[in-house]
Amino acid sequence: MAHLLVSWIAYSHDFIYTAGQKAASSINEIGPTVQFHQHFYAAGGYDKHVLLYSNPKQELQTEHLANLVRRQHPGRVVQAELLEVRDVISLAEVKTKIETWLLQHREHELTLYFSPGTSIMQLSWFIAHTTLGLDTHLVQTREGKFNPDGRPSLLELDVSQSAVPMTAIVREQQVANRTAALALRPARRNHAMVKASPTMSTEFLLLPGLQRVYGLAAKVAGADKVTVLVRGESGTGKEHLARTVHEKSARHHQPYLPINCAALTDSVLESRLFGYVKGAFTGAEKDTKGLFELAHGGTIFLDEIGDISPALQATLLRVVQMGEIQPLGGQPRQVDVRVIAATHADLLERCGQGRFRWDLYYRLAVAELELPTLRELPQDERGKLLDFLIHQKQASLQRKVPLELAPATREKLLAYPFPGNVRELENLVETLYVFSEPSQLILPADLPRRLHANAAGVSAATSLTLAAAMAAHVARVVAQCGGVKRQAAQLLGIDVRVVTKHLHLHKQAAATT
Numbered sequence: 400m401a402h403l404l405v406s407w408i409a410y411s412h413d414f415i416y417t418a419g420q421k422a423a424s425s426i427n428e429i430g431p432t433v434q435f436h437q438h439f440y441a442a443g444g445y446d447k448h449v450l451l452y453s454n455p456k457q458e459l460q461t462e463h464l465a466n467l468v469r470r471q472h473p474g475r476v477v478q479a480e481l482l483e484v485r486d487v488i489s490l491a492e493v494k495t496k497i498e499t500w501l502l503q504h505r506e507h508e509l510t511l512y513f514s515p516g517t518s519i520m521q522l523s524w525f526i527a528h529t530t531l532g533l534d535t536h537l538v539q540t541r542e543g544k545f546n547p548d549g550r551p552s553l554l555e556l557d558v559s560q561s562a563v564p565m566t567a568i569v570r571e572q573q574v575a576n577r578t579a580a581l582a583l584r585p586a587r588r589n590h591a592m593v594k595a596s597p598t599m600s601t602e603f604l605l606l607p608g609l610q611r612v613y614g615l616a617a618k619v620a621g622a623d624k625v626t627v628l629v630r631g632e633s634g635t636g637k638e639h640l641a642r643t644v645h646e647k648s649a650r651h652h653q654p655y656l657p658i659n660c661a662a663l664t665d666s667v668l669e670s671r672l673f674g675y676v677k678g679a680f681t682g683a684e685k686d687t688k689g690l691f692e693l694a695h696g697g698t699i700f701l702d703e704i705g706d707i708s709p710a711l712q713a714t715l716l717r718v719v720q721m722g723e724i725q726p727l728g729g730q731p732r733q734v735d736v737r738v739i740a741a742t743h744a745d746l747l748e749r750c751g752q753g754r755f756r757w758d759l760y761y762r763l764a765v766a767e768l769e770l771p772t773l774r775e776l777p778q779d780e781r782g783k784l785l786d787f788l789i790h791q792k793q794a795s796l797q798r799k800v801p802l803e804l805a806p807a808t809r810e811k812l813l814a815y816p817f818p819g820n821v822r823e824l825e826n827l828v829e830t831l832y833v834f835s836e837p838s839q840l841i842l843p844a845d846l847p848r849r850l851h852a853n854a855a856g857v858s859a860a861t862s863l864t865l866a867a868a869m870a871a872h873v874a875r876v877v878a879q880c881g882g883v884k885r886q887a888a889q890l891l892g893i894d895v896r897v898v899t900k901h902l903h904l905h906k907q908a909a910a911t912t
């Protein structure tokens with residue numbers, strides 16, 4: 400057992416930014432991470448500092464920060480680790496990621512340095528600390544200027560004395576969801592409720608077009624052992640629906656652990672799901688539980704199930720049929736886990752093509768829930784969602800005024816088919832906030848180029864060969880992902896190297912037309 404200090408990098412306070420530049424120009428030596436090492440680390444008896452960052456783009460600057468600390472304090476182990484979070488203000492996502500990480504390190508004594516990170520990250524530390532029952536301490540620092548002796552101090556949060564009942568937080572979230580379902584309202588804040596979370600907002604809009612599937616989800620939730628298959632295009636809200644099934648089920652006090660099957664290679668996925676015993680393969684230094692064991696009593700969400708290999712399909716079938724897992728190199732064990740799987744693919748078609756096992760499909764699809772695409776929803780509902788997201792982002796980005804769209808801009812937005820569904824619309828609204836001035840009227844010309852393409856999204860000059868069409872499609876998806884190829888690869892269901900190859904082809908084609 401080791402004593403680990405765990406913290407997020409403080410994106411704004413650990414680094415110094417030059418006005419007008421997005422990239423950090425240097426490390427802030429009076430920032431929370433450097434200061435912690437200067438004043439408190441030595442006395443804490445830590446074996447290692449795990450410095451978490453949430454975005455792959457922050458890798459370099461986190462490494463610089465870790466290096467500086469290592470240089471200033473030779474012998475200290477500082478490990479930068481990516482804990483990827485797509486939406487740093489989503490309590491659902493951040494909390495799940497943090498809980499999963501902590502459960503994976505449960506054998507250690509864990510000191511959670513609470514001060515750095517977004518308010519949702521802080522709230523998630525707090526919830527994990529008070530609800531997971533692990534050996535965690537929650538510490539924060541107070542700057543010297545607030546202490547009479549002018550020296551910074553370290554405070555451990557005494558949760559038993561806390562005035563914030565956790566049930567209040569959970570209840571508030573549910574009320575927020577219900578409120579959102581009843582009427583469209585600007586996201587509201589309740590400072591009395593959660594001091595640590597000024598950005599918490601209503602997260603979901605239960606549109607009439609979604610009510611049927613959410614009604615079915617509530618019914619399915621009550622049937623405890625039933626496996627569920629959620630189908631829907633990327634960004635339609637599959638993860639949200641899966642979590643709702645868990646939260647409405649009798650298992651809601653137990654873990655809910657999501658995993659994206661498409662993002663991992665076969666062997667990594669297998670060891671993450673089922674665990675391994677010490678010595679099972681090179682580098683397996685200790686027995687490690689898999690997610691199925693960690694989720695015992697609760698729910699596991701297997702996202703992008705359609706992409707797993709035939710070998711893993713066979714293993715998973717045994718797990719779902721017998722409730723039995725076998726860690727790599729270990730003995731079979733019984734687990735009690737509800738499986739919710741999701742896919743963007745047409746699994747029936749894949750079964751027909753021999754790419755997915757029929758028996759596994761029938762086992763998973765005991766209850767099948769299908770989410771509509773954004774373009775299938777009626778125009779007025781899309782309009783409501785747009786308004787909802789405008790208010791939601793206004794609250795989370797702490798803008799004084801909501802985004803103002805010219806009528807023609809709104810029309811264009813509502814006519815666009817949004818292949819990335821709600822996530823794409825959500826990202827677009829955020830981009831418009833980021834790149835516009837407060838009170839600027841957003842004109843059609845301010846919208847990204849892809850929204851101006853003709854209906855088919857293909858210009859007349861485009862080559863009609865299949866290769867060119869594929870390359871153009873890949874380029875469009877990469878653009879929709881803000882240039883992040885890894886994310887595009889995930890959406891497209893292909894390897895990132897293939898994405899690069901298509902982009903290269905597309906560039907060549909563009910240069911010759």
Ligand SMILES: Nc1ncnc2c1ncn2[C@@H]1O[C@H](COP(=O)(O)OP(=O)(O)OP(=O)(O)O)[C@@H](O)[C@H]1O
Pocket residue numbers: 486602603604605606609631632633634635636637638639640702743821822825
């Ligand atoms: N009705 C809705 N109201 C508000 N936000 C929504 C709604 N539906 C989806 N979202 C938001 O859209 C984003 C995508 O949702 P989610 O991750 O659940 O989709 P998904 O189908 O699981 O995507 P993927 O297949 O890519 O993993 C999330 O940020 C979610 O909060």
